[in-house]
Amino acid sequence: MSSPAPRTPRPPSAPLPDFCSLPVLFALLLVGALTVTLMWLAPGNDGDLRDYSIAVLFTSWLSVLLTVALCKLRPWMQRLPSLWPYAAVWLLLVTTVGASAALLGWIDHNLGAGLSPVSHFGFVRDSMVATGLLGAGLLRYFYVVAQWQVRVAAAAQAQVAALQARIRPHFLFNSMNAVAALIRVDPDAAERTVENLAELFRAALGSDLAALSTLGEEWALVDRYLDIEALRLGDRLRVQRDIDVPADLPLPHLLLQPLVENAIRHGIQPLREGGTIRLGGTRVPGGVEIVIDNPLADAPAVPGNGHGLRNVRERVRFHFGERASVRAEASDGRFVVTMFLPEAAHARPDRR
Incomplete structure (x- = not known):
């Protein structure tokens, strides 16, 4: 008996606009x-x-x-x-x-x-x-x-995949060296560091790129990252928090961590005495505003190429529309990144 001919896959459906809008x-x-x-x-x-x-x-x-x-x-x-x-x-x-x-x-x-x-x-x-x-x-x-819109979504998902698949090798090596040093002197701290690394890699290498996180989960991820960096920088890293925003606000995965990483890499690490990172979040008319700022160093240790900040801008624009914004500026000796995220009612009308 001859095997049945393979079925021709059905061509994908052309997406229709949201006629309810x-x-x-x-x-x-x-x-x-x-x-x-x-x-x-x-x-x-x-x-x-x-x-x-x-x-x-x-x-x-x-x-x-x-x-x-x-x-x-x-x-x-x-x-x-x-x-x-x-x-x-x-x-x-x-x-x-x-x-x-x-x-x-x-x-x-x-x-x-x-x-x-x-x-x-x-x-x-x-x-x-x-x-x-x-x-x-x-x-x-x-x-x-x-x-x-399909092409924009595909490009944005590719950028998300590139960001989530990348954790700086030196950060990984430094974290593993810190774990190795802590195993004998402070096993509990070593265990916490391994757990924090596992959570960071779970978020960075997750396969469900379409799923959204929440602001509360993103802040928790930032805290894990700061705990790891605190092992390396010690008292040189100080953090101030003034956050009063809804924890259930939907956010793309790993949206805040690259901004905090840049703040440490370019603001805290080059300074011998270290410095303070300020994490802020407030409700403003039409949405919420998130602020991350760090001291300006005279000579950054490693010059950046701006990919992280540009990637965050593009992802924010894709998920929240043109009303969202990410501003970066130097003010009073500090580098300030201000992110405005509109409420769901004022975000993109073409979300599918």
């Missing part, structure tokens, strides 16, 4: 109003302001109706393969507008209100043709935006 409703309302306005201003049109107002009202009602229908049917259409989700959306647009135009024309002709053109068939036909053309253009725009 206000930007999509606004786009439909805007396109409908602009179309009616252009048709009213076109040469040869003899419609008055009353006809224009009725047409705008009709397109606005259709926009709301289509948004509700697309919002409810999006999960079903998203399960279709390849570009069929967009074909299903286009068919839904055309058929809904055609059925609405036919219903409006039938009601208007029976009541004799004169709200629709005399030619019932022509009104339905023109409405469906206009919707088909405009819908194709609008869906093309949504498709390009969706593909761009």
Whole structure:
């Protein structure tokens, strides 16, 4: 017996936009109003302001109706393969507008209100043709935006993977040497250091890149990192904390640790007398603000290339949108990194 032919894998589904969001409703309302306005201003049109107002009202009602229908049917259409989700959306647009135009024309002709053109068939036909053309253009725009978001997400995930797969070799070697030195003189401290290292590596090498951590978990990870560095720097490393932010705020993994690592590497380590790192977090209008600052050294031990701070900026922008920000500046002899994270209600509207 011949073995069955291998099944051809189904092509991935093209991602649809979030039709339940206000930007999509606004786009439909805007396109409908602009179309009616252009048709009213076109040469040869003899419609008055009353006809224009009725047409705008009709397109606005259709926009709301289509948004509700697309919002409810999006999960079903998203399960279709390849570009069929967009074909299903286009068919839904055309058929809904055609059925609405036919219903409006039938009601208007029976009541004799004169709200629709005399030619019932022509009104339905023109409405469906206009919707088909405009819908194709609008869906093309949504498709390009969706593909761009997929590429941005892939690039961001690659950067997250690069960051999580990297822990500086000298940090690992110094930590292991500290453990080796502590095993005989302070076994309990050595055990705590190994546990802290294990947690850091679990976060850095974790495979679930899409899962988010929380602000409380990230602060706990920072504390483990500071405990390890305290073995190496001793009294030269001092930490001040003034944190009053919700611990359950979602954050990407390892977002704060690179900033604290930079503060130690470029601010504390080059100074013979050491210094104080300040960790702050406060609620501000529209979100929370996190501040990490360290003393400025005259001559940093090892010049940095800025990859860590740039990576944090890009990850914050990807997860929280353009309203989020990461600022770095020198002020009063200290290097200050200020991170603003908007609340969920003010973050990116296109989160999926």
